[in-house]
Amino acid sequence: MSDIKYLETHEWYLMKDDEITVGISDFAQNELGDIVYVTLPEVGQEFEKGAAVVEVEATKTVADAYAPMDCTITAVNSQLETEPETINNDPCGDGWMFKAKVNTVDDSGMSYQEYETFVS
Amino acid sequence: MDKKTTQLHHYHLSQEAKFIDFGDWSMPFSYEGTLKEHNIVRTSSGFFDVSHMGRLEIQYSQIEKISNLICSELIDIPTNKALYSIFTNEEGNALDDVIFWKFEDKIILIPNASNLDKIKSHLTTHNVEYIDKSEDTVLIAVQGPDTIDLIQDRFEIPDKFSTNHTENYLYARTGYTGEDGVEIMANNEDAESLLTFLTEKGIKPCGLGSRDTLRLEASLPLYGFELTEDITPVEASLSWTLTNKNDYLGSERINKQLSSENHKVLKKFIIDSRKIARTETVGIAGETKGLVTSGNFSPILNKSIGFMLFENMPSQDLIEFDIRGNLIEGNIVNKRFLN
Known part of the structure; x- marks a missing residue:
């Protein structure tokens, strides 16, 4: 858990070598309520830091998950297409959204403790 | 300004409900999740605290004056019936969609929370006398296919869309979910015992999140969204409510619209x-x-x-x-x- 970092826009990322795994935080899934649909990117798509990558539809509202840094998608969690509720049940584990190759490293995310303070 | 909370707020807090601001009110949005609560109501039984809605008690003598303000027949329906209707303005537009519960000696009028003040002043303008019971009572909707079985040892169940009462409760077999069930009005001092009764029967609390997905799935309009002061019952595809055969406020425009598609x-x-x-x-x-x-x-x-x-x-x-x-x-x- 300690390597996971968080953004003010409530995504988490885990960086390993030049690849990141990205999802949304437990706080974010709790705020959104029941997630019923996600629009995932395609492998090979490039995103700049801050660009909307995943659209998350919940019964309460719709929200975007943004790219934590410039990156190119290498994998998406296709389980979410049929079981989007996985994000509610395990946001930082099985509910990961995409993996991406980092194009410009920007490891400026908050630690878990910093993020906890940020959302409280 | 602090939001208003219902008499049962302490219970919602104890159940760790998520809250949502709804007009002037802070109301439970969900307890265990909107989809879970939705399915509880579709398959078994759940209850909603809807005490944010208004409760106006009106003496029977006022019925003709009310009838001039709504698009549905209230006078000629049998005593102990419940009625869904719409208060219309001079242009025939919807001021509020409401439920009436008819009893032998009185009528209970249930306006939407956001329209309570508007309906009260509308009634006053048209010399309809009422007693506002909203702050002295709670309103609990118990909904779902198992509801009747679960509550019939305490409540004598009326026919669908009919009312009944016990010493402590006024209730009707009505709702806003498309499921069978009752809506129960109780004095504040009787709210706890009602809550205990429902929870001991295993009936689960449900929030406004599932109330909204349930009403939408049941094709029921929500004031502020489908209905506003800019739409008539005809335009809102609620022509089935137009059972008031006499003139009423706005009926001229409404009747014209009925024979036209230009709206x-x-x-x-x-x-x-x-x-x-x-x-x-x-x-x-x-x-x-x-x-x-x-x-x-x-x-x-x-x-x-x-x-x-x-x-x-x-x-x-x-x-x-x-x-x-x-x-x-x-x-x-x-x-x-x-x-």
Whole structure:
């Protein structure tokens, strides 16, 4: 858990070598309520830091998950297409959204403790 | 300004409900999740604290004056009936959609929370006397197919859309979910024992989140979305409520609209996807533009559904929505979402 970092826009990322795994935080899934649909990117798509990558539809509202840094998608969690509720049940584990190759490293995310303070 | 809370707020806190601001009120949005609560009401029984809604007690002597203000027949329906109707203004537009509970000696009028003050001043303007019981009572909706079995040892169950009472409770076999059930009005001092009774029966608390997905799936309008002061019952596809045969406020325009297609029209739609066309999403059916009034995910259909207000009668059923920049197709449906 300690390597996971968080953004003010409530995504988490885990960086390993030049690849990141990205999802949304437990706080974010709790705020959104029941997630019923996600629009995932395609492998090979490039995103700049801050660009909307995943659209998350919940019964309460719709929200975007943004790219934590410039990156190119290498994998998406296709389980979410049929079981989007996985994000509610395990946001930082099985509910990961995409993996991406980092194009410009920007490891400026908050630690878990910093993020906890940020959302409280 | 601090939001108002209901008499049962302490219970909602104890159940760790998530809250949502709803007009002047802070109300439970969900306890265990909207979809879970939705399914509880569709398959067993759940209860909603809807004490934010108004409760006005009106003596029977006022019935003719009220009848002049609503589009439905209230006088000639039997005593102990419940009635859904709409208060209309001079232009025939909807001031509020309400429920009346008729009893032998009085009528209970249940306006929407956001319209309570408006309806009170409307009644006063038209010399209708009432007693506002909203702050002295609670209103609990118990809904779902198992409800009647679960509560019948304490409540003598009336026929559907009928009222009944015990020493402590006034109630009617009405609701806002499309399921069987009752709505119960109790004095504040009797609220705890009612709550205990319901929870001991295993009936689960449900929040406004599931109330909204349930009412949408049941094709029921919500004031502030489908109904506003800018739409008539005819335009809102609620012509079935027009049972008041006498003149009433706004009836002239409403009757004219009945024999014309030259007016706005509210339609239901389904999108064969879980992508939600939310309120104010733009769509077009042929040449006819429309705006989504409410849209959400239907857990039972596993599709996205909603209501859409068109400028006039659409010439085709295929709708093209612009959902956040994406073109998504849906279809107008003329039957109910659920059978």
